[in-house]
Amino acid sequence: MSSEPSIFTRILQREIPATIVAETDNVFAIKDIAPQAPVHLLVIPKTQHYRDVTELAAADPALMQEMVAVAQQLANEHADGHFRLIFNTGSNAGQTVFHVHAHVLAGELTEKSMG
Ligand code: 5GP
Secondary structure: OOOOHHHHHHHOOOOOOEEEEEEOOOEEEEEEEOOOEEEEOEEEEOOOOOOHHHHHHHHEEEHHHHHHHHHHHHHHOOOOOOOOOOOOOOHHHHOOOOOOOOEEOOOOOOHHHHO
Protein backbone atom coordinates (compact mmCIF):
# COMPACT_ATOMS: atom_id res chain seq x y z
CA MET A 1 0.00 0.00 0.00
CA SER A 2 1.27 3.45 -0.89
CA SER A 3 1.49 5.96 1.96
CA GLU A 4 0.43 8.74 -0.42
CA PRO A 5 -3.32 9.34 -0.38
CA SER A 6 -4.92 8.16 -3.59
CA ILE A 7 -7.12 10.46 -5.67
CA PHE A 8 -10.13 8.67 -4.19
CA THR A 9 -8.91 9.13 -0.61
CA ARG A 10 -8.49 12.83 -1.36
CA ILE A 11 -12.07 12.93 -2.68
CA LEU A 12 -13.29 11.12 0.46
CA GLN A 13 -11.46 13.70 2.59
CA ARG A 14 -13.15 16.47 0.56
CA GLU A 15 -9.79 17.79 -0.67
CA ILE A 16 -10.88 17.26 -4.29
CA PRO A 17 -14.45 17.95 -5.36
CA ALA A 18 -16.66 15.15 -6.66
CA THR A 19 -20.31 14.23 -6.59
CA ILE A 20 -20.68 11.69 -3.79
CA VAL A 21 -23.81 9.62 -4.43
CA ALA A 22 -23.61 7.10 -1.57
CA GLU A 23 -21.70 6.59 1.64
CA THR A 24 -21.70 3.80 4.25
CA ASP A 25 -19.30 3.10 7.11
CA ASN A 26 -16.92 1.26 4.76
CA VAL A 27 -17.70 2.36 1.21
CA PHE A 28 -18.48 5.49 -0.78
CA ALA A 29 -19.57 6.11 -4.34
CA ILE A 30 -19.00 9.00 -6.76
CA LYS A 31 -19.92 10.00 -10.27
CA ASP A 32 -17.07 9.23 -12.67
CA ILE A 33 -15.50 12.42 -14.01
CA ALA A 34 -15.39 10.97 -17.56
CA PRO A 35 -18.60 8.94 -17.91
CA GLN A 36 -18.62 6.11 -20.46
CA ALA A 37 -22.35 5.40 -20.11
CA PRO A 38 -25.47 7.38 -19.10
CA VAL A 39 -24.91 6.11 -15.55
CA HIS A 40 -21.24 5.70 -14.63
CA LEU A 41 -20.53 5.56 -10.92
CA LEU A 42 -17.54 4.32 -8.94
CA VAL A 43 -17.97 2.30 -5.74
CA ILE A 44 -14.86 2.60 -3.61
CA PRO A 45 -13.83 1.19 -0.22
CA LYS A 46 -12.88 3.95 2.20
CA THR A 47 -9.63 2.12 2.89
CA GLN A 48 -7.02 2.35 0.13
CA HIS A 49 -5.34 -0.76 1.49
CA TYR A 50 -6.29 -2.93 -1.53
CA ARG A 51 -4.87 -2.01 -4.91
CA ASP A 52 -7.17 -4.21 -6.97
CA VAL A 53 -10.10 -6.60 -6.75
CA THR A 54 -7.93 -9.71 -6.40
CA GLU A 55 -6.34 -8.35 -3.21
CA LEU A 56 -9.71 -7.19 -1.90
CA ALA A 57 -11.56 -10.45 -2.58
CA ALA A 58 -8.82 -12.54 -0.98
CA ALA A 59 -8.48 -10.40 2.13
CA ASP A 60 -11.93 -8.99 2.83
CA PRO A 61 -14.84 -10.70 1.05
CA ALA A 62 -17.35 -8.93 3.33
CA LEU A 63 -16.14 -5.57 2.03
CA MET A 64 -16.43 -6.86 -1.53
CA GLN A 65 -19.99 -7.99 -0.74
CA GLU A 66 -20.81 -4.53 0.59
CA MET A 67 -19.48 -2.92 -2.61
CA VAL A 68 -21.76 -5.15 -4.71
CA ALA A 69 -24.75 -4.30 -2.51
CA VAL A 70 -24.05 -0.57 -2.86
CA ALA A 71 -23.73 -1.03 -6.64
CA GLN A 72 -27.16 -2.68 -6.75
CA GLN A 73 -28.67 0.09 -4.63
CA LEU A 74 -27.20 2.73 -6.96
CA ALA A 75 -28.48 0.90 -10.05
CA ASN A 76 -31.94 0.85 -8.48
CA GLU A 77 -31.76 4.59 -7.77
CA HIS A 78 -30.11 5.79 -10.98
CA ALA A 79 -31.29 3.21 -13.54
CA ASP A 80 -33.68 0.28 -13.83
CA GLY A 81 -31.72 -1.94 -11.47
CA HIS A 82 -29.63 -3.54 -14.23
CA PHE A 83 -25.92 -2.76 -14.37
CA ARG A 84 -22.43 -3.78 -15.37
CA LEU A 85 -19.84 -4.07 -12.63
CA ILE A 86 -16.29 -3.66 -13.92
CA PHE A 87 -13.03 -3.91 -12.04
CA ASN A 88 -10.14 -2.97 -14.27
CA THR A 89 -7.25 -5.00 -12.89
CA GLY A 90 -3.72 -4.04 -13.90
CA SER A 91 -2.49 -1.21 -16.08
CA ASN A 92 -2.70 -3.24 -19.31
CA ALA A 93 -6.41 -3.74 -18.56
CA GLY A 94 -6.94 0.00 -18.15
CA GLN A 95 -6.54 0.40 -14.40
CA THR A 96 -5.21 3.88 -13.64
CA VAL A 97 -6.04 4.27 -9.95
CA PHE A 98 -4.54 1.60 -7.70
CA HIS A 99 -7.10 1.99 -4.93
CA VAL A 100 -9.64 -0.71 -5.74
CA HIS A 101 -12.92 0.56 -7.19
CA ALA A 102 -15.87 -0.87 -9.10
CA HIS A 103 -17.27 0.86 -12.15
CA VAL A 104 -21.08 0.70 -12.16
CA LEU A 105 -22.33 1.21 -15.71
CA ALA A 106 -25.98 1.39 -16.67
CA GLY A 107 -28.01 2.65 -19.58
CA GLU A 108 -26.86 2.56 -23.19
CA LEU A 109 -23.12 1.90 -23.30
CA THR A 110 -20.64 3.69 -25.55
CA GLU A 111 -18.25 1.84 -27.87
CA LYS A 112 -15.36 2.85 -25.61
CA SER A 113 -16.98 1.39 -22.50
CA MET A 114 -17.47 -1.94 -24.29
CA GLY A 115 -13.66 -2.20 -24.69
P1 5GP B 1 -9.59 2.89 -13.67
O1 5GP B 1 -9.07 3.41 -14.99
O2 5GP B 1 -8.50 2.88 -12.62
O3 5GP B 1 -10.35 1.60 -13.76
O4 5GP B 1 -10.70 3.94 -13.21
C1 5GP B 1 -10.41 5.19 -12.69
C2 5GP B 1 -11.61 6.04 -12.94
O5 5GP B 1 -11.53 7.17 -12.10
C3 5GP B 1 -11.71 6.57 -14.39
O6 5GP B 1 -12.93 6.14 -14.97
C4 5GP B 1 -11.61 8.07 -14.23
O7 5GP B 1 -12.46 8.76 -15.13
C5 5GP B 1 -12.03 8.28 -12.77
N1 5GP B 1 -11.42 9.45 -12.17
C6 5GP B 1 -10.10 9.77 -12.17
N2 5GP B 1 -9.88 10.92 -11.50
C7 5GP B 1 -11.10 11.32 -11.06
C8 5GP B 1 -11.52 12.46 -10.29
O8 5GP B 1 -10.75 13.33 -9.90
N3 5GP B 1 -12.86 12.55 -10.02
C9 5GP B 1 -13.75 11.60 -10.44
N4 5GP B 1 -15.04 11.81 -10.12
N5 5GP B 1 -13.38 10.53 -11.18
C10 5GP B 1 -12.08 10.39 -11.47
